[in-house]
Amino acid sequence: MGGVLRKLPIGIHDFEKLRKGDYLYVDKTALVWRIANIGKTYLLTRPHHFGKSLLLSTFKAYFEGKKELFEGLAIAGMEKDWSKYPVLHLDLNAEKYETPDDLLAMLNQHLEKWEAVYGDEKREWNLEGRFGYVICRASEQFGCGVVVLVDGYDKPLLKALGNDALLDDYRKTLNAFYSVLKSSDRYLHFVLLTGVTKFAQTGMCNDLNQLNDISMMSQYATICGITQQELEDTFMPALNQLAKENELTYEETLNKMMALYGGYHFCEFVEGVFNPFSVLNVFDGYKFSNYWFQTANPAFLVELLKKREYDLRTLIDGIETSVSSFTEYRVEANNPIPLIYQSGYLTIKDYDKRFGNYLLEFPNDEVRYGFMDFLVPYYTSVVDDERGFYLGKFVRELENGDVNAFLTRLQAFFADFPYELNEKTERHYQVVFYLVFKLMGQFTGAEVLSARGRADAVVKTPKYIYVFEFKLNGTAEQALQQIDEKGYLIPYQADGRELVKVGVEFSAEKRNIDRWLY
Structure with a gap:
């Protein structure tokens, strides 16, 4: 598809602009044709920055009959008629959504634009009344069904998460607005809503349940994203x-x-x-950099994880769960996993046919290390700009065989812990260890092992293999003894690198690492 000079469509979500500007395009039009021609009402959810806006813009150009934009693409050999339909394209992505009026203003802005074309005789009606009227008038004027495309149908709700009153307000407004899609069915030719979450199944709007949710259908699995x-x-x-x-x-x-x-x-x-x-x-x-993760802000998700006292180690290692527990987000259920999955931080990695369970894991290293790195300030006293500094020092100290410096620095991670050591906080300490060693894993091949009969953590550097055992209610001596008695070093004895055993004890009184032996 051309030489090096073809332009990259960074930040371009308009199909017409992309095609006329000779930008590179990954051809998804065969799937567009299929969706447009075998059904009528659809819902598609994908993480943010995954090509949903460009996809909707492609549908818009197709239904507006702009045949010339599709020359050389798969759809050109599939579509014979290129009929033109009236298209109502509602984009809810732009607004900040901080007050109830923000959503009303956004909907009003779109309605006024449509009314300028199809008639504003009912402008004193409420929003949903005006929407229904525009659909009816557009259908009458064109003599065919109307196409409704909604980009970011759930964006206002996502922006209001954590603010229950605002969330409820937005939900009522959108419920009423989207319910028009059901009552106006006879005037509609095609409807596609895209977003991040599946609020539609959770009381967001029962009238939206008639939408065909294609988010997890195998034939459309690659419609957003690049194979x-x-x-x-x-x-x-x-x-x-x-x-x-x-x-x-x-x-x-x-x-x-x-x-x-x-x-x-x-x-x-x-x-x-x-x-x-x-x-x-x-x-x-x-x-190479964490481009997508830098645009993300999982702060709300991390707060949810903390509030639920969710054991982060299960999140980091992968979660086995049924389909409903990661696709149906209910605010009141307080389960962070569906939202973490839908936001793109977890993805499907395996499926157990027999029990119908899915394994959810981080999709890749960008998300894995980006997410863990993001967690550090929430679970430790380390602030944002220190994280990379700490990590680099940790890795170099172990590469140089300097266990004392490594553990002294690790103490700083545990400084200023706000509570007493008890069963709850014991897990908190374990999670912090877990994060540190997992983050080091991208540079050292560190493993954090929770299975019994294996050490707590193993770190491999070019010269050394470290085997760590931590004792929350015991001594450094006991930790070293356990390494010997349980034979934790045995798997590494043929390796040729120098083996280092490290026993570390915690002090409940100091709420920190107290002693270590190696």
Whole structure:
């Protein structure tokens, strides 16, 4: 698909602008045609920055009959008629949504735009009345059904999470507005709502339950995101340039792209996709970085995890769960997992046919280490700008064999803990250890092991293999003794690197690491 100079559509969500500007485009139009021609009302959920806005814009161009924009794409060989329909495109993404009036103003703004075209005789009616009237008038004027496309249908609700009164207000307003889609059914040709969450199934709007939710259907699993084949077909020159700039082979580059940005599965047993936002950005400057994660703000999710006293270690290692427990988010249920999944921080990695259970894990290293790094200030006294500094020092100290410096620095992680050591806080300490060692894992191959019969943590550096055992209610001597008695070193004895046993004890009184022996 062209040479190196084809433009990257970074920040471009308008299909017409993308096509007329000769930007690179990953052709999803075969799926667009299929969805448009076999059903009528749909819901599609995907994480933010996953191509939903561009997808809706593609549907808009298709239903407006703009045949010339689709030349050379799959749909050109599929569509014969190119009929034109009236399209009402509602984009709820732009507003901050801090007061009830913000949502009313946004809906009013769209209604006024439509009324200027289809008639504003009912402008003194309420919002839903005006919406219904516009749909009816558009249908009459065109002599056919109307197409309604809603981008970010749940955006106001997501912005109001944590503010129950505002959330309730938005829910009532949107309930009334979206209910028009059911009452106006005879005037509608096609409806597609996109968003991040599935509020529709949770009392958000019972009238939306008639929507066909295609979010986890295998035939549409790749409609947002980029498959490996699409990556190689569309971005081959960019991949070669990325390899060259980073002194990697093509194969190594592809593997690194997969490790960092691939691995999203929106249905069991289907191929994974790459995050389109990170893919475009890595080709912009030819540097590997956490592009998507930097645009995310999981603060609300982390607060939810803390409030629930959720054991982070299960989140980090992967969660086995039934489908309902990660697709149906209910605010009052206070279960953070559905929202964490829908926001793109967890994805489907395996499926147990027999019991119908899914394994949810971080999709890739960008999300894994980004999320864990984000957690550190919430569970320790370390502030944002110190995290990278600490991590780099930790790794270098162990690489240099300086156990004392490493554990002295680790003490700083536990400073200023706000509560007494008890069963609850015992897990808190374990989680902090877990985070530190897991974050080091990206540089040292650190493993944190919770199974009995294995040490608490193992860290491998070029010269050393460290085996750590921590005692919350015991001594450093007992920790070392346990390493010997349980044979924790045995798996590493043939390795050739120097083996270092480290026994660490906690003091309930000091609420910190107190002594260590190695």
